Amino acid sequence: MAAHALTACQWVLLGASVGASLYALLAAVAMPFFASRRRVASSPAQGASRNSHPVYSFKHVGVSVLKPLCGAEPRLYENLRTFCEQRHGYFQLVLGVSSPDDPAIAVVRRLQAAYPLHDIELAIDTRVHGSNLKVSNLINMAERARHDVIVIADSDIAVEDHYLDSVAAPLADPRVGVVTCLYVAQGVGGFWPRVGALFINEWFAPSVRVAHAAGSRSFGFGATLALRRATLKRIGGFEALKNCLADDYWLAEHVRALGLQTVLSRVIVATDVIEPTFSALWQRETRWLRTIRSVNPLGFAFLFITFPTPWLLTGAWLTASLASTSHAVHVGAALTCATSTTIGLAARLLLHWRSARHGRTFWRDLPLVPLRDALLALQWLAGAFGSHVVWRGARVPVETSTSRAARGGAMNVMDVAEASDGR
Structure with a gap:
């Protein structure tokens, strides 16, 4: 040479x-600008058309929202309130904990008192199914879900009032199996939450946008997973995920295995980053990366x-x-x-x-x-x-x-x- x-x-x-x-x-x-990311679709038709699906309406179909809880997070009540203020006319909110001593119970009781006319059900169930405790909670909660559309959303998610209309709309198309949402993060509490918010806003979300623009649909996010009850039953229910680490991804993957499509909704929800210390943030983010490694090592x-x-x-x-x-x-x-x-x-x-x-x-x-x-x-x-x-x-x-x-x-x-x- x-x-x-x-x-x-x-x-x-x-x-x-x-x-x-x-x-x-x-x-x-x-990536869109922050202001445009915070805009939620103003109608279900907009949410569907963005993904090249025909316009359908699920406005009159009942929706059961399942939110597994664990502990009283700093903004838990405020985030749960956003799910109570939906335009959708027929929905049920199921909030589940796995311990009768969970501090989240008091927050749910406060929510029920503030919205006495809403269908808000608290599921306290100590039964454990498999190694994934979040999925174990969902298995217990699913027994109480009464409607034909199931929406799973993490506890730290906040949404706007047309969220349910928008995420349910694509499911009226029989070719669609699951609808999921990206999210924007805000740090709550200080320096390290701000650093954690950058992880989501400037690394995770852009990577999804790039892959989606390239034609990928291999995703599913715990911020929102919406699917028909019949579809959930076809994949074996939440029991099929009870030992999965990346349960949100695998739920969507099981649905795709049925030949059904995944839709990335134009709806962008909000999430809180609350880890107050470097060690807490390090543990959370290395867990995310090990989860990625578990799904696709290469x-x-x-x-x-x-x-x-x-x-x-x-x-x-x-x-x-x-x-x-x-x-x-x-x-x-x-x-x-x-x-x-x-x-x-x-x-x-x-x-x-x-x-x-x-x-x-x-x-x-x-x-x-x-x-x-x-x-x-x-x-x-x-x-x-x-x-x-x-x-x-x-x-x-x-x-x-x-x-x-x-x-x-x-x-x-x-x-x-x-x-x-x-x-």
């Missing part, structure tokens, strides 16, 4: 830096390209290193690297701008962007190891979902960050 040729290591770093910059550009372009291995800041720094260093020589090959590679690094930096700033609620938020959180990306890279390394995750104080084995993924077939690499929403 000629002395002026690039080494294998330089080629690898150059390729990875260029790839990371291109991904950052795709992510920035795929795709997990390629997530390194989605963390821009480390690669921007690598690109800048590589540019300086290559430009220090006068060889034409090195100069050309330096120019390529400098161009891609500049594009990547502009794209990362654009993504942060489009995710910011307003100008003040943009400038306040701008110094957190390098920290956020570097932390993601470290969590990715940590997520590559470990056989269990901790969820709500319970240890859940990673291998269960790994074996299920092996039986369920491969996904596209771009689908990997969609495999779990990490709730």
